[in-house]
Amino acid sequence: MDADPVRSRLDAETRMRFRRSLVSAHAAALLLIGTAHGQVRGEAQLGVTGRYVWRGVTRTSKISLQPELAASAAHRSLGVAAGVWSNFELERGGADQRTALGVGRSGLAERDYWIGAWYAFDGGDVSAGFIRYNFLGVPALGGIGASRNTSELYATIDLRDVFLAPRVDFYVDVGRIDGCYLAGSVTAPFLAWPFPPTFSLFADASLGLNISQARDPSDPFDRADFDDTGITHARLGIRAMRSLSPWLTLSAGYRVQLNFDEATKDRIGPTGPRGGISGWGHVQLALHPADS
Amino acid sequence: MLGAAQLLACQGPEMRLTPALSPDPRPVPSDSLMAGFGRADITPPPGIGLTGNGPEGRKAAGYRLRLYARALVLQEPSGRRLALVVADLPHVSALLHRRVAELLLRDGTGIGTDRLLLSATHTHAGPGHHYEAGAYNASASEVSGYDAVLADSLVHRIARAVRVATEDLRNARMAWGTTHVWGISRVRSLPARERNLPRPAVIGTPPPGLPPALAAIDPRLTLLRVDLWDPAAAEYRPAGAFSVFAVHGTGNATENDLLDADIHGLVERGLERHIDARNHAGQGFRPRAVHLFANGSEGDISPSVPASSRCDLPRLAPHRAVGGPFAERRWGWHRAAPNHVRDCVGAARRATVLVGDSLAAAAIALFDRLAPARGQPLLRRAYTTLDLAERAESLGVCETPFNGTSTAGGAPDARTRVYRWRLFGLFSAGFEEGGTAVNREHDGCHGAKRILLGPGLQSLLVSPDLPGYAQVSVFRVGSVLLVGIPAEVTTEAAQRIERAVLAAAPRNEGIKEARVISLANGFLQYLTTAEEYSAQFYEGGSTLYGPGSAALMARTAGALAARLDESGVTMPGVTIVGHPGDDESIIPRPGRVADSTESDRLEGVECRGDTLLAHWVHGVPGQWLEEARPQIEIREDVSDTLVAWDDHPWVEVRAVGRRGHRVRWEARWVPPRHAGYRVVLPGASDSLARADAVRCGPRISGSAL
Numbered sequence: 001m002d003a004d005p006v007r008s009r010l011d012a013e014t015r016m017r018f019r020r021s022l023v024s025a026h027a028a029a030l031l032l033i034g035t036a037h038g039q040v041r042g043e044a045q046l047g048v049t050g051r052y053v054w055r056g057v058t059r060t061s062k063i064s065l066q067p068e069l070a071a072s073a074a075h076r077s078l079g080v081a082a083g084v085w086s087n088f089e090l091e092r093g094g095a096d097q098r099t100a101l102g103v104g105r106s107g108l109a110e111r112d113y114w115i116g117a118w119y120a121f122d123g124g125d126v127s128a129g130f131i132r133y134n135f136l137g138v139p140a141l142g143g144i145g146a147s148r149n150t151s152e153l154y155a156t157i158d159l160r161d162v163f164l165a166p167r168v169d170f171y172v173d174v175g176r177i178d179g180c181y182l183a184g185s186v187t188a189p190f191l192a193w194p195f196p197p198t199f200s201l202f203a204d205a206s207l208g209l210n211i212s213q214a215r216d217p218s219d220p221f222d223r224a225d226f227d228d229t230g231i232t233h234a235r236l237g238i239r240a241m242r243s244l245s246p247w248l249t250l251s252a253g254y255r256v257q258l259n260f261d262e263a264t265k266d267r268i269g270p271t272g273p274r275g276g277i278s279g280w281g282h283v284q285l286a287l288h289p290a291d292s
Numbered sequence: 293m294l295g296a297a298q299l300l301a302c303q304g305p306e307m308r309l310t311p312a313l314s315p316d317p318r319p320v321p322s323d324s325l326m327a328g329f330g331r332a333d334i335t336p337p338p339g340i341g342l343t344g345n346g347p348e349g350r351k352a353a354g355y356r357l358r359l360y361a362r363a364l365v366l367q368e369p370s371g372r373r374l375a376l377v378v379a380d381l382p383h384v385s386a387l388l389h390r391r392v393a394e395l396l397l398r399d400g401t402g403i404g405t406d407r408l409l410l411s412a413t414h415t416h417a418g419p420g421h422h423y424e425a426g427a428y429n430a431s432a433s434e435v436s437g438y439d440a441v442l443a444d445s446l447v448h449r450i451a452r453a454v455r456v457a458t459e460d461l462r463n464a465r466m467a468w469g470t471t472h473v474w475g476i477s478r479v480r481s482l483p484a485r486e487r488n489l490p491r492p493a494v495i496g497t498p499p500p501g502l503p504p505a506l507a508a509i510d511p512r513l514t515l516l517r518v519d520l521w522d523p524a525a526a527e528y529r530p531a532g533a534f535s536v537f538a539v540h541g542t543g544n545a546t547e548n549d550l551l552d553a554d555i556h557g558l559v560e561r562g563l564e565r566h567i568d569a570r571n572h573a574g575q576g577f578r579p580r581a582v583h584l585f586a587n588g589s590e591g592d593i594s595p596s597v598p599a600s601s602r603c604d605l606p607r608l609a610p611h612r613a614v615g616g617p618f619a620e621r622r623w624g625w626h627r628a629a630p631n632h633v634r635d636c637v638g639a640a641r642r643a644t645v646l647v648g649d650s651l652a653a654a655a656i657a658l659f660d661r662l663a664p665a666r667g668q669p670l671l672r673r674a675y676t677t678l679d680l681a682e683r684a685e686s687l688g689v690c691e692t693p694f695n696g697t698s699t700a701g702g703a704p705d706a707r708t709r710v711y712r713w714r715l716f717g718l719f720s721a722g723f724e725e726g727g728t729a730v731n732r733e734h735d736g737c738h739g740a741k742r743i744l745l746g747p748g749l750q751s752l753l754v755s756p757d758l759p760g761y762a763q764v765s766v767f768r769v770g771s772v773l774l775v776g777i778p779a780e781v782t783t784e785a786a787q788r789i790e791r792a793v794l795a796a797a798p799r800n801e802g803i804k805e806a807r808v809i810s811l812a813n814g815f816l817q818y819l820t821t822a823e824e825y826s827a828q829f830y831e832g833g834s835t836l837y838g839p840g841s842a843a844l845m846a847r848t849a850g851a852l853a854a855r856l857d858e859s860g861v862t863m864p865g866v867t868i869v870g871h872p873g874d875d876e877s878i879i880p881r882p883g884r885v886a887d888s889t890e891s892d893r894l895e896g897v898e899c900r901g902d903t904l905l906a907h908w909v910h911g912v913p914g915q916w917l918e919e920a921r922p923q924i925e926i927r928e929d930v931s932d933t934l935v936a937w938d939d940h941p942w943v944e945v946r947a948v949g950r951r952g953h954r955v956r957w958e959a960r961w962v963p964p965r966h967a968g969y970r971v972v973l974p975g976a977s978d979s980l981a982r983a984d985a986v987r988c989g990p991r992i993s994g995s996a997l
Contacts, residue, residue, distance in 0.1 A: 043614035072614045085618040114616040125612060154617050160609045163717050169617065188716040189623065192608050194347035194709050196434055200608065200623060203716070241623055249622055286622055288614065 039074040044287045050280035052087055052100070055181060056208050056233030056257065056264035057225055058278065059144065060109065061098040062091040072118075081129075082115040095142070098266065102141030109143070110135050116154070123161035129154055133175075148223060150175030164188055177224045179213035199242045208232040210261065227262040234258045246290040252283045307424050309390040309868040311677065312397045313861060314404035317371035325668050327464035327518050329532045329582035330363040330456030332449040333919040334379060335551055336419045336442055337879050338947045341433025343420030344382040345706040348546035348605065349433030352419075354946030354957070355551035358917065358939045359418055361450040362560065362584045364518065364534050365403070365457040366464075366769065368671050374767055375403045375454050376534055376774075378584040380553040380560075381412040381446075382432070382541070386763060386778070386814035386868050387424040388446055395451040401458045406675035406861050409767055409776045410450065411812040413556035414587050415541035416706065417548055421878050422446055424870025426757035428815065437876030445916065463521040465528050465664035468772050470805065472496040472511035473654045476647045477539045479508040479783065480594040480704045483726065484820070484827035488784045495787075506596060510589055510783050513537045513654055514807050516769065517662040530567045532581045533659055535559075536774075536807045537651065538588035538783065542705035543595050543644030547603040547633045550944055555595055555648045558941060559585045562652025563659060577922045577937055583655070586809050589786030591779075591818050591831050594705045595647045601640035604628040606709045625709060645941050669770030670801070674852035674860030677868070678844070680837055681760025687844050689837035690737035692751050693758040695817075696833025697722030697742045698729035703830040725829040738838045740826045758836055761868050763813040764845065766793060766852040766860075771804040773797060773856075775849045776812030779819040782831055785842040786810075788821065792850035806853075819845060880914035892923075892976035895956070897969075899988035906959045906971040906983075909951045921974045924959055929968030929985035936961055963989035 047066040052059045070083030087110040089101045101109035116129020131152045137143025151174050158167045164186040171181045185206035193199040210232050215224040226232055239253030256279045259265040265274035320326070335358045342349045359380035367373045375396070379388075393405040412418075420432040422443035429438040474496075479485050482505050485492060498507035513535060520531040541554040553560065560583045567581035568574065606625040613619040627633070684691040701711035701723035713723045720728040722742045731742040743750055759778075767774040773793050781789065786808035793806045818831040822839040825832040835841050855862060895907040910923055917923065922937035923945065938945045942961060949956040963969060966989035973981040 041614050043619070045619060047620070068618055070614045070616060070619065081614060081616055083614075083616055083618075112618070114618070116616050118612075120612060127616070129616060131617060156617065158610070158612075160612070161607070165610055165621075167621070187610070187621065187623075189608055190715050192625075192710070192713075194606075194625065195431060195436055198625060202623060243624065249624075251620065251622070284620055286620075288611070288622065 040071060041074075041289045042069070042071045043289070044069050045284055047282060047284040049282040051278070053257065053278070053280070055183065055225070056235070056259065056261065058098050058264070058266050059100045060087070060089050061266060062089050062093045064089050077120045078117070079120070080115070080117045082113075084111065084113050086111045099142055100135065100137045100144045102138035102143030105138065105141065105143070109137055124157065124159040127156045127158070148176065150177060173213060177213050179224065180211040181213055182209040182211055183207070197243045197245075199240070202239045202241065204237045204239065206235045225263060230260070232261040233264045234260070247287060249286045249288065250284070251286070252281070254281045255279060305871070305874070307387070307870040307872055309386060309424060309870065311864055311866065312390065312394040312404045313864050314397070314402055314407045317373065317402060319371045320367065320369060322463065323369050324463040325466070326367040326461045327466065327520060327531075328365050328457040328460030328462060329518075330365070330453040330458075330460060331578070331582050332361045332453035332456070333358055333917060334361050334381070334446055334449045335359045335917050336445070337914050337916060339435075339879050339913075340419040340421060340439070340442065341435030341878070342417050342548065342551065343432040344414070344416035344541075345433065345546045346431060346702060346708045347434055348702070348706055348708055349416070349435075350547065350549045351433075351435050352551045353549040354944065355938075356944055357553040357557040357561070357941060359415070359551060359553055360560075361453040362582050363453040363457040364532065364582070364584055365454060365461060366671055367461055368668065371402070372671050373402050373407055373458075374671050374673060374769065375408045375457070376584060376586075376767070377408065377410045377450060377454060378534075378586045379410065379412055379450060380415055380557060381418045382414060382416055382420060383423075383428070383811055383815040384410050384412045384813060385423040385425070385428075386759065386761065387443060387870065387872070388422055388450065389763065389813045390868065391447040392451045392454070395447065396454055399451070399455055401455065403454065403458075405763070406765065406864070407673055408454070409765060409774060409809065409812055411586050411776065411809050413541050413553065413585060414590060414780070414811055415552065415554035415556060417544050417550060417552035417554055419446075419551070421876070423815065424868065424872050425759045425815070426871045426873040427754055429873050430757070435878060437878050438872040438874065439878040440875040441877070441881065442879055464518055465666060466516055466518045466669065466770065467662040467664040468514065468516050468770060468805070469658050469662045470512050470514045471654055471658045473513050473537065473651060474499055474502060474511050475506060476596050476650045477509050477593050478503075478505040478596045479592050480505070481592045481725070481782075481824070481827070481829040481831055482508060484824040484829040484832060485592060485782070485784060487823040487827055488821055489823055492784050492787065508783070509593055510538050510786065512588070512807070513651070513658060514772065514805065515655060515658050515662070516772070517659050517664055519664045528664065529571055530581070530659070532567065532583055533563060533655070534584040534586065535655055536586045536588045536809060538590040538593045538786075538810075539647075539651075540590050540594050540705055541587070543597060543640060543647060545601055545603045545637045545640035546706045547628065547637055548640065550946070555644055555651065556585050556587070558645060558648025559583070559651045559655055562649065563655045566656045566659070577939065578920070585655075587811055589781045589783050589808050590810050591782035591785065591820065593783065594703075595643070597643035597647065598639060601636060601643045602706075603633055603636035605707055605711065608709070641941075670768055672768035672856040672860060673765060674855045674862065675763070675765040675864075676848065676852060676862045677864075677866035678762040678764065678848060679760070679866050680762060684837065688840045689844050690840075692747070692755050693760070693836035694738055694741065694743045694747065694750055694755065695836065696729055696828055697744050698725050698828050698830050698833030700744055701725065701830070726827055729828040729833060740828050741833060741838070742828065757871055759814065759816050759870075761814070761866060762816055764848050764852060765813060766849055766856060768803070768856050771802050773803060773806040773853060775806060775808045777808055777810060777819065777845055777849070778812055778814030779810065779816040779845075780831070781808050781810045781819045781842075781845075782821065782824055784824065785819050785821050785845070788842060789846045789849050792846040793853040796850035796854040798854075798856060882912045882914040891980050892973045893980040894971060894973050894976065894983050897971045897983045897986050899986045902962050902988070902990045904961045904963060904969055904971075904986065904988040907948070908957055908973055909954050910957055910973070910975065911955050912953055913950075913955055915955075918975065923957065923973070923975065925972045925974060926961060927970045927972060929970050935963075935969070965989050966991050
């Protein structure tokens with residue numbers, strides 16, 4: 001924690017002004033580009049997951065509902081986008097479960113906002129933006145509270161037309177932690193039904209690398225997310241996707257994660273050892289612009 | 293070409309199609325051969341799947357050249373009739389054949405299943421959804437399903453064409469002739485063809501320097517010219533023709549979204565317009581002459597079109613997500629970019645017209661050379677239904693029909709999106725021609741075929757919905773034997789069938805030639821020789837009953853040819869059992885048709901760039917086109933000359949929306965030269981039928997192409 005409360009407050013106000021300016025500028029850009037070129041697109045996703053895992057770290061092992069609303073506006077190869085994502089814990093749960101909201105509680109546990117811009121090129125795109133994380137849990141009940149709120153800048157390169165469609169995400173925490181994190185993933189479709197309604201099966205693999213977000217063991221107030229630098233987790237997944245209509249897609253899958261960083265490992269029972277492997281299922285319904 | 297997998301085509305309600313055999317003929321009071329022509333519009337409303345390209349067959353948005361069923365009925369003084377029908381369809385199902393025959397018998401035409409040779413031109417821009425074999429309803433285009441109303445409409449319209457022909461029966465003179473047409477078609481599976489032993493002989497004399505794939509074709513264009521007695525002129529006048537040439541109806545690109553008669557439509561119309569001009573019959577919307585242009589051994593024959601006329605295939609890739617860092621990647625099939633589609637569809641259109649016009653010119657030249665003479669050419673038929681499902685072993689074919697993995701990738705004319713698919717991008721799934729599509733073990737009845745999905749899964753999911761029967765017929769029309777095969781027969785397989793037929797036919801009766809007509813009386817996919825089958829190209833993979841299939845057809849056709857007499861029907865009692873699937877209402881069921889108080893209405897005409905655009909309101913969704921007149925006419929403003937209408941190679945008509953419960957249509961046409969044009973709706977009242985003339989067309993003199 002900062003030792004100087006005045007400086008800390010000023011920093012917070014500066015950051016808040018910066019964020020507000022960024023959001024306002026972005027909203028204006030969305031509106032202007034969208035109005036000028038009529039290429040505003042919206043997308044809504046509704047996910048249900050057996051556990052909410054963020055960069056390998058299980059934030060809740062309870063069943064969660066995760067809606068997202070997003071909009072973008074494009075002009076030729078350039079676009080801007082913004083959205084809001086939330087996590088609702090649907091079960092009250094017990095002390096043996098991880099929870100972001102708090103033991104015995106259910107409801108909205110996290111609400112995140114993001115804004116970004118992208119540039120599309122042949123075979124993929126690059127994007128960059130800003131994410132604001134807001135936690136609504138009760139720390140006294142084991143939840144994640146507002147003190148863990150933070151902000152990130154992100155940059156992504158997504159090579160959609162390349163073998164295994166690799167994607168790399170780079171995050172820089174500019175709020176609570178001031179550190180970097182790298183994530184990479186690849187996906188391989190192994191069954192694709194070509195007749196409408198299309199159906200496909202995919203396998204994907206991802207890896208998380210903590211570059212500079214490890215806790216300082218000498219600082220008892222350090223609220224960083226990981227114990228160590230290095231590979232935090234590796235994940236394998238299988239996913240089925242079916243188009244219900246040109247605008248609606250249903251997907252379901254199962255993920256298995258190998259946990260390397262201590263922070264990614266769940267304790268088995270209240271006092272048991274931490275597990276090296278975790279697995280969970282997820283279902284998602286996406287309402288999106290009609291596919292080409 | 294049927295694509296990828298005919299998976300998930302689960303068995304639905306059973307359909308039983310009993311044979312409706314012709315009664316004994318009744319002698320007629322004429323000592324001359326009689327003939328009559330008929331025609332019926334079979335262009336379905338938009339919404340159906342354009343069939344033949346598997347998953348790449350698009351949903352029809354409208355039409356270009358209308359689709360017709362054309363019929364020629366021939367009658368001897370003995371009363372014996374033969375009906376030849378060629379429909380602008382991708383395939384003919386056994387359902388269509390048997391139901392049409394049933395209607396014709398009911399109408400007292402004397403034409404049953406044994407006297408009806410119903411074949412398809414094989415345009416890949418026509419409707420499916422009419423198969424008794426459910427696998428083809430499920431997988432012949434991106435629009436899946438059986439449509440009972442569509443099937444029924446086709447049956448009634450095709451039967452009407454034959455009825456019109458029987459009502460048109462007049463004293464006739466006819467003559468057969470053959471010419472060779474080179475340079476507009478090619479063997480698309482040359483490595484498979486070259487496996488044949490002995491090496492296939494070159495048919496005819498190809499022009500020097502012709503590439504091997506173009507020189508290996510069967511170049512014969514065989515044509516029957518028919519002149520009918522004209523009571524008004526008191527002379528025989530040219531009335532129409534029946535011709536056979538082998539070429540796939542794949543001039544259009546797979547991304548084409550319009551119903552279209554393709555290459556065959558141009559050849560049909562080309563000769564029809566020529567005959568009308570010779571008869572000074574004018575050049576109205578619908579020609580008076582009728583030209584039936586049947587497809588021959590087109591199994592391995594593609595039109596010679598440039599590579600630029602084939603569109604890039606849809607590819608499976610993640611969509612660019614609207615959502616940001618939290619969004620799950622959503623994958624899907626991505627179509628080619630609109631600019632590319634416009635270019636490849638345009639290139640295909642130009643190539644189609646070039647090939648079609650070349651063939652039409654050859655047909656016209658041959659027609660004009662022929663001199664029909666008096667005489668009474670013999671009309672004979674022999675017909676059978678092979679029960680492949682029950683008698684496979686004794687017939688010498690495999691018990692269970694299977695598609696190979698090469699079927700999934702499509703043929704060079706129209707690859708499918710899974711062509712050369714690799715599991716995890718590394719391991720070939722066999723969706724290619726030859727190579728990993730070949731079963732190196734050569735085990736089991738299907739030998740070299742690597743079975744799509746494996747024999748267990750395919751026999752469970754797909755095989756029950758594939759046809760287990762084959763209707764084969766041999767018609768003798770004068771000096772030519774026409775062999776109707778319900779499959780797409782390769783050049784060499786057809787040569788063997790034709791040799792078998794000629795060897796078995798009664799000798800010394802003036803039989804000069806035999807021609808296989810593919811896609812007749814049903815659909816069984818492809819037919820290759822055993823040697824071609826061993827290569828497992830697309831055609832071999834799609835030969836359902838294994839390497840012995842072509843030999844079976846040659847034996848059967850030979851046996852039929854040997855019985856070309858009045859008792860020519862053999863094994864008549866086979867009932868075809870199909871499983872078309874549930875009725876899916878592919879075309880909208882009109883709640884009510886537009887009544888007389890709802891006149892067509894021209895909404896506007898404009899010129900955008902070089903293109904003339906017209907919008908109008910006509911009919912209701914699901915309503916079929918009127919046969920007798922066009923929807924629109926385009927006239928030159930000054931001369932009032934009729935220059936185009938909605939059955940024209942360069943006029944594209946699409947249903948683009950609704951006006952209340954009625955359909956809003958759009959026509960696009962690039963005029964050949966810059967001038968003033970007026971659009972007229974013949975079906976509308978005067979006040980609503982016309983708009984002011986617009987000036988349109990390319991300012992640089994050249995062409996509209």
